[in-house]
């Protein structure tokens with residue numbers, strides 16, 4: 001504590017934006033791409049999204065079917081564990097509540113494991129994807145979500161670090177336990193709350 | 204299917220106060236920093252550290268830097284940083300940090316973009332993306348595993364090549380995109396499929412690292428050459444639009 005880096009004063013920041021969680025900086029107009037896999041080409045003609053696991057009845061939507069559900073939008077900020085944040089962004093898609101409602105969540109479910117068409121997975125407490133806090137998003141600033149940012153559709157859980165917002169999302173599995181996903185097995189935090197700086201296991 | 208369960212990833216790595224014990228100019232725009240840690244931790248080739256700068260008012264800036272030194276190398280931990288004009292942390296490390304300074308670091312981090320010498324590895328790096336691949340090459344050379352490794356590095360000009368006096372070898376190939384050394388057989392051009400050493404042995408895992416544009420081009424090229432997409436591990440550095 002109280003130890004600072006000789007000669008460092010920061011990039012002449014003005015007032016620090018209160019929307020920035022600790023240790024984050026505003027990336028401005030840029031949107032860095034951080035993906036550990038080959039960017040897949042996902043065809044909306046064969047695209048589907050499935051909710052399964054501890055549900056009353058597994059449910060699957062095609063691209064057209066999911067677009068027929070009530071639209072929902074998010075306006076706010078996103079935060080990457082590599083310390084950039086992007087402030088004041090807009091996404092459009094469908095609320096996870098709508099999807100879980102259709103499948104019927106069993107009372108024993110406590111967590112979800114999100115999966116992508118690439119095989120990427122990420123785990124989340126059920127409470128973090130319900131209550132209008134999470135979406136399957138296919139629009140960014142009113143336009144189709146670009147493929148490098150997870151298009152045609154990604155999970156969007158903006159109140160957690162962005163690796164939780166699985167790109168190219170293809171489904172959610174309801175579980176009665178927490179099951180570490182891809183980055184979580186590789187040293188990253190199971191929950192990932194940026195305001196608590198839950199970056200790595202043990203934080 | 205991506206499925207990697209590793210116990211070697213960090214469980215909890217505390218911040219440490221590293222001492223800068225050496226600085227080497229790799230190119231006009233890249234410097235390597237040798238760091239001595241109070242509590243050295245073993246790392247895997249491909250992992251990175253987080254470097255945190257703290258201003259007197261408590262403001263902090265943290266960025267990730269790949270480890271260039273090989274696991275098991277008894278010398279100091281090495282990172283290599285490219286100076287990005289206008290970049291907050293990289294310009295500070297380049298312009299202000301001197302031997303004897305202390306830096307807060309945390310690591311090693313990452314359990315995916317790592318090579319443990321267990322499978323054939325095809326390493327494809329662009330620019331500063333060579334850094335984690337250099338740790339893999341050094342590890343292979345130190346442990347008699349060079350037969351498992353093929354490295355292709357793409358740089359703009361000979362002056363942009365990191366680790367220039369060390370990187371050459373039968374296992375490594377260089378691609379110059381703008382200017383080549385005198386009498387270099389290949390004309391300057393971006394990476395093409397012919398630059399990838401072939402045939403690619405069955406069971407090869409590819410590691411692609413560089414800017415997002417380079418990583419996309421190279422990873423799709425490898426898939427087109429028959430490497431299964433799940434066998435291509437990608438790490439993207441730096442800015443993008």
Ligand SMILES: Cc1cc2nc3c(=O)[nH]c(=O)nc-3n(C[C@H](O)[C@H](O)[C@H](O)COP(=O)(O)OP(=O)(O)OC[C@H]3O[C@@H](n4cnc5c(N)ncnc54)[C@H](O)[C@@H]3O)c2cc1C
Nearest residue numbers: 028266267268269284285287288289290291292293334440
């Ligand atoms: C896992 C991992 C490993 C990495 N390993 C390495 C490594 O080994 N070596 C290495 O050199 N890098 C590495 N990086 C990249 C590194 O972490 C930093 O991103 C990089 O050094 C830039 O940080 P910076 O603070 O200098 O620049 P930043 O301040 O983050 O800015 C980045 C660039 O964007 C520009 N910029 C900043 N703000 C704006 C704006 N508002 N509008 C337009 N442009 C802007 C800057 O001028 C600069 O060119 C790694 C990244 C990751 C994720």
